[in-house]
Amino acid sequence: xxxxxxxxxxxxxxxxxxxxxxxxxxxxxxxxxxxxxxxxxxxxxxxxxxxxxxxxxxxxxxxxxxxxxxxxxxxxxxxxxxxxxxxxxxxxxxxxxxxxxxxxxxxxxxxxxxxxxxxxxxxxxxxxxxxxxxxxxxxxxxxxxxxxxxxxxxxxxxxxxxxxxxxxxxxxxxxxxxxxxxxxxxxxxxxxxxxxxxxxxxxxxxxxxxxxxxxxxxxxxxxxxxxxxxxxxxxxxxxxxxxxxxxxxxxxxxxxxxxxxxxxxxxxxxxxxxxxxxxxxxxxxxxxxxxxxxxxxxxxxxxxxxxxxxxxxxxxxxxxxxxxxxxxxxxxxxxxxxxxxxxxxxxxxxxxxxxxxxxxxxxxxxxxxxxxxxxxxxxxxxxxxxxxxxxxxxxxxxxxxxxxxxxxxxxxxx
Ligand SMILES: *Cc1c(COP(=O)(O)O)cnc(C)c1O
Numbered sequence: 223x224x225x226x227x228x229x230x231x232x233x234x235x236x237x238x239x240x241x242x243x244x245x246x247x248x249x250x251x252x253x254x255x256x257x258x259x260x261x262x263x264x265x266x267x268x269x270x271x272x273x274x275x276x277x278x279x280x281x282x283x284x285x286x287x288x289x290x291x292x293x294x295x296x297x298x299x300x301x302x303x304x305x306x307x308x309x310x311x312x313x314x315x316x317x318x319x320x321x322x323x324x325x326x327x328x329x330x331x332x333x334x335x336x337x338x339x340x341x342x343x344x345x346x347x348x349x350x351x352x353x354x355x356x357x358x359x360x361x362x363x364x365x366x367x368x369x370x371x372x373x374x375x376x377x378x379x380x381x382x383x384x385x386x387x388x389x390x391x392x393x394x395x396x397x398x399x400x401x402x403x404x405x406x407x408x409x410x411x412x413x414x415x416x417x418x419x420x421x422x423x424x425x426x427x428x429x430x431x432x433x434x435x436x437x438x439x440x441x442x443x444x445x446x447x448x449x450x451x452x453x454x455x456x457x458x459x460x461x462x463x464x465x466x467x468x469x470x471x472x473x474x475x476x477x478x479x480x481x482x483x484x485x486x487x488x489x490x491x492x493x494x495x496x497x498x499x500x501x502x503x504x505x506x507x508x509x510x511x512x513x514x515x516x517x518x519x520x521x522x523x524x525x526x527x528x529x530x531x532x533x534x535x536x537x538x539x540x541x542x543x544x545x546x547x548x549x550x551x552x553x554x555x556x557x558x559x560x561x562x563x564x565x566x567x568x569x570x571x572x573x574x575x576x577x578x579x580x581x582x583x584x585x586x587x588x589x590x591x592x593x594x595x596x597x598x599x600x601x602x603x604x605x606x607x608x609x610x611x612x613x614x615x616x617x618x619x620x621x622x623x624x625x626x627x628x629x630x631x632x633x634x635x636x
Contacts, residue, residue: 241626243598245560247533247581248390248418248445251588252486253493254633260450260486268478272468284481291484294491298424299439301432301456303464306487307471307479308453311417311442315341316349318413318440318455321470322463323383325352330373330382330410333357336566337392337525337535339415356380363566366394366526370404377408387431388415388440391563391579393510393529398434411463413438419531420454421446421583424494425503428531432458438467446503446532446583448635449490452483496636502586506532509582512592516599525565525577533581537565540576544606547574552609557622558602588629598625 223229239251252260264287270277273285273292291306308314319329329349332338336359340347343355356376361369377385385405387396398414405412414431420441422428431439439456443449455471457464472479493499507530514528523537538549546562553560563579570576580602582595590598601618608614 240631241623242557242559243622243626244584245558245580245582245598247579247583248442250445250448250583251631252444252448252450252490253635255489256449256486256493259489260482262482262485264481264485267481269481270472270478272472287481287488288479288484291488291491294488294495295454295456298491298494299420299430299432299456301439301458303457303459303461303467305455305464305467305471306452306484307476308440308455309476309480309483310451311339311415311440311453312341313471313475314440314442314453314455315339315415317467317470317475318438319349319353319384320474321466322411323353326354327384328354328356328380328382329384329386330356330358330377330380331386332368332389332392333359335564335568336360336363337389339388339390339417342386342388342415354380356382360526360566363525364523364527366392368396370397370400373400374404374407377404377410381408382410384413385410386413386415387436388413388417390418391533391535393524393526393531393533393535395429395530398429398431398436401431402435411438412436413440415440417442418445418533421448421494421499422503422506422532425500427500427503427507432456437463443487443490446506447490447494448499448583448587450483450486452480452487454487493635498635502635505591506582506586508592509586509590509595510534512595513580513582513599516596516603520603522603531581532583533579535563535565535577535579537576538578538606539570542603542606544609545570545574546577548609549578549606552615553578553602553605556601556605556615556619557626558598558605585629587635588626588631590629594625594629598622 268278269284292304295304331342358373414436443452510529522541525535538544550562560580563577564575565577
């Protein structure tokens with residue numbers, strides 16, 4: 223690379239990724255093929271519109287490419303329509319709201335402090351300024367069960383146009399059938415934001431909300447789907463909804479699609495279709511169970527009481543007297559990256575909450591199995607229990623580096 227300043231930073235980031243362990247549950251490593259497609263000449267092309275209906279010439283290959291991405295993702299999720307143009311997860315959600323709601327209309331989604339996402343109505347977001355968001359919660363944070371009775375009560379009271387299932391910090395399984403039942407009762411559209419677990423669903427290890435009758439799925443493509451940074455919106459079968467969503471993406475909220483990203487999405491979807499990927503997502507779940515076991519053994523409280531998916535939300539303040547922020551910093555020192563996270567009913571502030579959130583998608587990509595994951599969990603707890611002991615931390619850091627070296631980030635998955 224001619225630009226030495228940028229090259230230096232890329233190399234430094236590469237080193238950081240290689241030498242540390244990535245436990246942020248929304249992160250992953252893409253294959254060399256995905257990187258190649260993402261860095262391809264498609265980045266030079268403007269292609270506003272959709273295949274066969276573009277506003278610029280020279281679309282022979284962009285049309286074929288976008289059609290391929292759509293065909294693959296529809297096959298993966300068993301749906302009729304897909305929009306592969308969203309630049310990321312947040313614009314994907316915004317587009318669905320914009321497509322289906324009028325200002326002031328109501329969305330019923332999961333409370334942020336109970337695992338929902340910022341884009342599900344946090345007061346600082348654009349959607350929250352335009353639409354009205356009401357929320358449902360867990361009935362009991364120690365089991366993670368959603369309070370479906372209250373969800374139904376709120377649905378009957380507020381008559382939401384959209385009932386939204388999905389989360390970024392929730393480790394249990396949602397009862398999609400119940401969502402659909404309640405939505406039908408009040409005439410709401412069902413939307414599942416599967417940003418975190420879409421890959422596990424596509425790989426067949428978690429339930430597909432479409433199988434229970436959900437209307438729409440939104441997702442990112444860079445989390446468990448292991449593709450480029452981007453978003454998708456899928457519609458199970460309703461063409462009218464799909465058309466509205468296409469219009470909401472372009473010209474509604476976006477301009478030209480990022481065709482290089484769509485190329486990389488197509489490659490990632492191809493990888494997701496392989497038997498190897500199915501094994502990968504199964505291993506993600508086995509690995510988080512292995513970590514759960516170690517936390518249980520050490521009496522560390524987990525929100526939801528454990529995990530059914532790829533992530534764990536642990537109450538480190540309640541269990542060890544270490545705040546989420548302290549835990550994030552001290553684990554960073556030993557080469558483990560994860561994030562602090564508020565927990566349900568948190569008495570601490572969002573910038574120094576009680577919890578940490580971590581997960582297994584990235585380390586599973588590296589080839590970690592249950593044994594290594596359990597060991598990492600042990601090392602995490604040891605670090606937190608000895609957070610001021612430099613010597614212990616140094617020896618743990620060495621162990622982490624050794625593990626990272628033993629399991630290099632793979633370059634190809636198929
Ligand atoms: C990550 C995430 C998003 C947002 O995705 P970005 O790509 O960061 O915009 C939306 N919803 C959920 C549930 C997420 O986990």
